[in-house]
Amino acid sequence: QVQLVESGGGLVQAGGSxxxxxxxxxxxxGSYAMGWFRQAPGKExxxxxxxxxxxxxTVYADSVKGRFTISRDNAKNTVYLQMSSLKPEDTAVYYCAxxxxxxxxxxxxxxxxxxxxxxxxxxxxxx
Numbered sequence: 001q002v003q004l005v006e007s008g009g010g011l012v013q014a015g016g017s018x019x020x021x022x023x024x025x026x027x028x029x030g031s032y033a034m035g036w037f038r039q040a041p042g043k044e045x046x047x048x049x050x051x052x053x054x055x056x057x058t059v060y061a062d063s064v065k066g067r068f069t070i071s072r073d074n075a076k077n078t079v080y081l082q083m084s085s086l087k088p089e090d091t092a093v094y095y096c097a098x099x100x101x102x103x104x105x106x107x108x109x110x111x112x113x114x115x116x117x118x119x120x121x122x123x124x125x126x127x
Contacts, residue, residue: 002026002116004096009121012086016125020081022096022118030054030074033101033108036081038092038123045095049081050107059107064090086125093120 003025012018022034035050049060049070058070067086072079079096097114099106108114 002029002032002098004098004116004118006094006096006118006121009094009123011124011126014086014088014125014127016086017082017084018086018123020083020094020096020121020123022079022081024077024079024098026077029077031100032098033106034070034072034079035097035099035108035114036070036079037095037097037111038090039095039120040089040092043092045111047109047111048094050109051079052104052107053101054104057105057107059109083123086123088125088127091123091125093122095120 005023008020036048037045038048039045051058051070055072067084069082096118098116099114
């Protein structure tokens, strides 16, 4: 069982930056691939970024590529999402997700691939 708790959301002006943090419980954090998703009002939850269990592989949605960076610290059971050059269309609730991984390359992009989810943190970007 893995419990995920997101933090770091808030209100920021367009062009600004935020760093989201996802803290995970358990002693096998390094065995899990991690992802970030987001859901805007009235829209489906969408993929943002994913990182492999050892941090060696990352993948991003086209809409955030070059602006967002996912990283992890397995010693701290934590995954981060550094968001820069934020736009009003980035406004959403951001969710952290985890899935057990058997290799160092797995970076899932689909919601159904993930087993565990956090409760989300609100990010609001004003224009």
